Amino acid sequence: MRSNTRPATRPAPQDVAAVETRRTARLPTAQLVALALPAALLVAWFVATDVAQLFRANQLPAPTQVLRTAADLAAGGDLFRHVSASIGRALAGFGIGATLALLVSVVVGLSKIVEQALDPTLQGIRSVPSLAWVPFLLLWMGIGETPRVTLIAIGAFFPVYVNLVSGIRNVDRKLVEVGYVFGLSRADLVRRIIVPAALPYLLTGLRVGLGQAWLFLVAAELIASVSGLGFMLIDGQNNARPDIMMVSILTLALLGKLSDGLLRTVERRALAWTDTFQGR
Amino acid sequence: MSSTIRIERVSKSFKAGQPVLHDLNLEIRPSEIVSLLGPSGCGKSTLLRLLSGLERDHAGRLLVDGQEIVAPSRAVGFMFQEPRLLPWLTVRDNITFGLQVRDRRQTEPLVRELIEQVQLGECADLLPRQLSGGMAQRVALARSLATQPGVLLLDEPFSAVDALTRMRLQELLLSVWQRRRFTMLLVTHDIDEALYLSDRVAVLSGRPATVREIVHVDLPRPRDRRAQEMLQQRAHLLEALRVAGSNQLTGYGTPFGV
Known part of the structure; x- marks a missing residue:
């Protein structure tokens, strides 16, 4: 496994041993630190409900109850059905939105005139809150997967767009000149210099975009849906089952964290070449 | 593999500003090493960038092997200051990076030869952030030579490294040149560098730049940096530079200018 914290430059040979021991000593600590807060919250939740009974079960169900409900839902196949429906939508919407954003940002990033023509409109569309789209999407596309995936794609599009455009505009002119000196074609310049140089921004955009995809997913599933974690949430509310709502929320948290972790791993691998401040 | 450079009555001005180069002439023979020395901001780098095709819209003609420069070409290598x-x-x-053939098996012999010539034997798989300034500049040299250009243009290539590293890099550059014999045109601020490397030193006047004087350095290589002849040439160049720079106070491109 790669370490989260790597030295910015190669340590001198005599320092290697010291760095290695420091690194191995630090990693479990970092994970413990990260787990401390969720663990404390879980204990507090357990104490407040099962032990001290400060809340009624129809207000805040106990963690044990939530776990039982989750097990029941999993056994009945419902949980899997909802989770896979949501993952499918999130991925489809994210894939479409991110791909479109990649294409549009490259064109906008490369051309001043295209930027002047497109960017103000796109920024206007970006400032529309997600839920405001729902009535129109339903009106135009009916009730089905299309409006949901579209909504998620809109959500994923903008973070990727905004980040990649500013990434392209931040590419060092001096590196672009290296491409000119070797007579690179425009396509090669984009592929071999501009996109790699803007990669840190692109990956940040993708991570934020994926987060937005989950956000818009719930918005899409809250309305006119028969499956998905957002539906579970609204279904739990309608049937006065806060335990089901809690299962939905926790699953969303878990999926969001997992997918972000995956992208972070990709990011770390793809950006191993950067020489930037890593925090201390 | 070495080319002739002809600079014929080249003038250049930028859109908003004053002329940078005026009626500049220079001819460089195959395998010759010529340095451009001049007051800072006099347009030395602009001339180099015109020759590389990075900069355009000039009057006059720039020819490499009789071919007019219209765009960057693999026949002209360029080494930047960084x-x-x-x-x-x-x-x-x-x-x-600059090779059209991306196939490892085909490029490997050339790469191995270049890496050996710039003395980076153990570093082929390192990333730039793991290199020192001098090492990085050696990689840049190898990169600009990979397309096997007949001309190598160098824009103050060693000005960002310490004095000792600079001398080593100059020696290395000459050793690579002795094997490959490309024609070199070098912009520098450093009189000693110009003297150590060049067959001829072209002293440019302040803006707009023209060739003020050409100093021949007819000393055999390897040169002794402290030889009496070098010191004499050095004094001479210093004087020429001082004269060339002095018209800056009254001419174009100065705070006191027209």
Whole structure:
């Protein structure tokens, strides 16, 4: 496994041993630190409900109850059905939105005139809150997967767009000149210099975009849906089952964290070449 | 593999500003090493960038082997003041960056030869962030030579490294040149560098730049940096530079100018 914290430059040979021991000593600590807060919250939740009974079960169900409900839902196949429906939508919407954003940002990033023509409109569309789209999407596309995936794609599009455009505009002119000196074609310049140089921004955009995809997913599933974690949430509310709502929320948290972790791993691998401040 | 450079009555001005180059003439023979020395901001780098095709819209003619320069070409190598390595590529991939053939098996012999010539034997798989300034500049040299250009243009290539590293890099550059014999045109601020490397030193006047004087350095290589002849030439160049720079106070391109 790669370490989260790597030295910015190669340590001198005599320092290697010291760095290695420091690194191995630090990693479990970092994970413990990260787990401390969720663990404390879980204990507090357990104490407040099962032990001290400060809340009624129809207000805040106990963690044990939530776990039982989750097990029941999993056994009945419902949980899997909802989770896979949501993952499918999130991925489809994210894939479409991110791909479109990649294409549009490259064109906008490369051309001043295209930027002047497109960017103000796109920024206007970006400032529309997600839920405001729902009535129109339903009106135009009916009730089905299309409006949901579209909504998620809109959500994923903008973070990727905004980040990649500013990434392209931040590419060092001096590196672009290296491409000119070797007579690179425009396509090669984009592929071999501009996109790699803007990669840190692109990956940040993708991570934020994926987060937005989950956000818009719930918005899409809250309305006119028969499956998905957002539906579970609204279904739990309608049937006065806060335990089901809690299962939905926790699953969303878990999926969001997992997918972000995956992208972070990709990011770390793809950006191993950067020489930037890593925090201390 | 070495080319002739002809600079015929070249003038250049930028859109908003005053003329940078005026009626500049210079001819460089195959395998010759010529330095451009002049007051800072006099347009030395602009001339180099015109020759590389990075800069356009000039009057007059720029010819490499009789061909007019219209765009950057693989026949003209360029080394910048900074290494400008692509930070996401290893040393090896940086060196092969300008090659049209991307096939490792085909480029490997050339890369191996270049890496050996710039003395980076163990570093082929390192990333730029792992290199020192001098090492990075050696990679940049190898990269600019990978396309086997007949001309190498160098824009103050060693000005960002310490004095000792600079001398080593100058020696290395000459050793590579002795094997490959490309024609070199070098912009520098450093009189000693110009004297150590060049067959001729062209002293430019202040803006707009013209060739003020050409000093021949007819000393055999390797040169002794402290030889009496070098010191005499040095004094002479210093004087020429002082004269060339002095018209800046009254001419174009100065705070006191027209």
